Amino acid sequence: MIRIALRLAALVAALLLALPLHLLWRLVRLPSPWPMWFLGSVGWIIGARRRTIGTPLRRDVVFVSNHLSWMDIPLLAGRNGSAFVAKAELRQVPLVGWLCTLNRTIFVRREDRMAVADQINALRDALADTWAITIFPEGTTGDGETLLPFKAALLAVLDPPPPGVLVQPVRIDYGAATRELAWVGDEPGQSHAARVLRRRGSFTATLTFCDPFDPRDYPGRKAIAAEARARIAAAGGEGGAPAL
Template sequence: FVSKEEIGNWPIIGWLCRLNDTVFVSRSDRMGIAQQINQLRDALEETWAITIFPEGTTTDGSTLLPFKAPLLKVLEPPPPGILVQPIFLNYGKNAYEIGWTGEETAKSNAWRLLTRPGSFLVEVHFLEPFDPDHYSCRKDIAAEARRLIAEPLSASLGGKPIV
């Protein structure tokens, strides 16, 4: 996974992330993006799988924010054999209750979820992978991933248009 660097300092979660070889990136260090891209290249060489959350945040599920493309620089040019696998999560009727949006802190979100009675269903939708080599730049790759997610996400929301 790729995660913001602050998560690496969180109790328990940061430790679990490090066990999973999470690549931590700094959202504020624009000058360090080249080093972060190199970290991602190393991760691809070692595991051939990285997970990026391209919206850069969590939404309430009714919108799909523009995808941020800087970290997709790792795909310019794409390593041989690499495919992009778009995925989206659907929490169904519980999305507003479960989603971490707005100014909620990590601590209050964790507490809210861990003290919530019962369980909830999460659908993980693995969409058709595509070859990033067919796109001219990282922005086009991000736009294609977003396009591929928008239609089935809209359908899962009962046809509500995704902006």
Template sequence: MVLLANHVSWIDILALGGSTGAAFVAHDGIARWPVIGWLAAQNNTLFVARERRGALSHQLDALRAAMQGHQPVALFPEGTTSDGSGLLPFKPSLLAVLLPPPRAVLIQPVHIDYGAATGEIAWHGDEPAGTNAWRVLGHKGPLVVTLRFLAPFDPASCADRKAIAATARDAIAASIALHQRPFASAPPSI
């Protein structure tokens, strides 16, 4: 199973990983983050160098090997976090690994939704990680996240990696449109 999800916050990893046991694909800079990098490595995270196009073949091989295991693999195809009100364009490069599918694998689109707290939780733009973490950890009351597991599809039914990305993106966008509620904007930075 390959999970393709929208990306709003670092909490997405805790929520999606905790509910599915998935290994994640993350940019290689995270591997150097204190504590976070170590934790990511413990979960079989596949670190990729997004800016080194020449490394794509090696990265596809590593992703293909990860998919051969029994652990689901999760990607955030937006490549970064957004404000949660919609979707950024999906980056389909790594989805090339799915054609032809290395085994009977399905794509599971996932809509991660923080409801009215989305604006407060979202980590986007140039906000420093520490500032966002401080705000999120200072959130009053329960933090509810809804994971909507949308209809899975067979990547073999898609013409190419761009069609896989478009199919997953369309499903997640439809779910966002269906469930979107007004959300509180983030408080101003101090």
């Protein structure tokens, strides 16, 4: 409990430092580096020691990544400044939902088929503003040992691809701590967060940014999903599998 309390106190301190500076930057209409700084600090406070392989693009890019835990978000955003696509329910979570808005999270309702076109347009507008966006096409978190099939429907924004946008696959790996930290099954979010916060010591989180590719070279979202998955699998020494 002491370790959890200390880490929570450090998270609150980082937020209290970053938030006023972020609002000041917004007030004078300057691009704010503080959400990226805060999220990078979150990764450090929870014990992650980030290791980067490859070079992330900064703009006009859709990152396609495997998904292990909520920790993926601060680790990736703290490195590449990306915004994220998240399920709409997250917007209603106290504090967490509000923090997501600071990093320009795009909330979507996957079950609302009537709103799919509007959601795709929102993603396209974000890309038109030269944002970098991250999508987790597995649609859920995995155990870190098996790469789940990619749901091609989650890549609808790339069918057809917006002009000038590239796709960069990313492999996230927690190394020896993966089994301990991956969020799998029906574990409640609060329980998983507490498990991460009480964990002793640090761990290495490796982010492998694969070579980007032009989605126009792959006809349709299924082909794009399959190519991204194959590159992520190869980065982890796995075989490929078709997208759904």
